[in-house]
Amino acid sequence: MDKFLYYALTLLESVLGIFGVRALYEQPRYTVVERLNRGVEIRAYEGRLAVETDARGQGDSEAFGRLFRYITGANRTGGRIAMTAPVEASGQRIAMTVPVEQGAPGTMRFFLPREVAEAGTPEPTEPGVRIVQVPAEKIAALRFSGTASPQVRAEQERILVDVLNASHHKLCCAPFFLGYDPPFAIPFLRRNEVAGRLTSS
Numbered sequence: 001m002d003k004f005l006y007y008a009l010t011l012l013e014s015v016l017g018i019f020g021v022r023a024l025y026e027q028p029r030y031t032v033v034e035r036l037n038r039g040v041e042i043r044a045y046e047g048r049l050a051v052e053t054d055a056r057g058q059g060d061s062e063a064f065g066r067l068f069r070y071i072t073g074a075n076r077t078g079g080r081i082a083m084t085a086p087v088e089a090s091g092q093r094i095a096m097t098v099p100v101e102q103g104a105p106g107t108m109r110f111f112l113p114r115e116v117a118e119a120g121t122p123e124p125t126e127p128g129v130r131i132v133q134v135p136a137e138k139i140a141a142l143r144f145s146g147t148a149s150p151q152v153r154a155e156q157e158r159i160l161v162d163v164l165n166a167s168h169h170k171l172c173c174a175p176f177f178l179g180y181d182p183p184f185a186i187p188f189l190r191r192n193e194v195a196g197r198l199t200s201s
Contacts, residue, residue, distance in 0.1 A: 006080045020189030025085035026113045040142050040163045047136045049117040053129050055108035058089040058177050063108040066129050075122035084111045086178040140164055141195040148192045156194045171196040
């Protein structure tokens with residue numbers, strides 16, 4: 001993609017993100033297979049490819065910067081890759097800076113567009129950034145809006161765990177955060193989620 005067009009599209013996505021519009025962001029494919037109390041969804045995700053790095057927590061701007069540099073050219077081909085949503089983040093709870101998935105403890109992860117994965121994902125050139133294949137899996141997720149402060153996130157995680165404890169579903173590891181919107185999005189329009197990977201049994 002042309003450099004000017006890439007950055008123009010990125011800017012447009014950011015502006016639309018203020019109002020909670022995510023239509024331009026590709027998201028991982030999943031099917032809701034069950035709905036539990038308090039809005040908890042059990043989702044079956046397809047396998048997907050991600051780029052990840054070690055992180056201090058949800059709002060680790062250095063980790064986000066490494067991942068952002070990868071999609072804007074810090075890779076073997078120098079190519080630019082479209083931003084996707086959500087960002088996955090795990091680890092210590094600190095202020096959110098951007099939409100990111102933080103997954104395994106101490107990691108931050110961007111999911112890669114399917115088109116990039118199918119064409120052959122370029123290797124990162126920056127140390128500490130790696131490509132990971134995320135297998136098909138079941139995830140329990142609880143959506144909420146507003147700010148994702150440590151206190152709010154902890155309360156949402158408690159609700160998620162309580163609902164799962166009252167069901168036949170079991171978490172295989174600690175919950176993580178999924179952020180879909182930039183930090184400047186209007187709070188009541190934000191899509192935040194706490195989620196957890198489920199055991200296969």
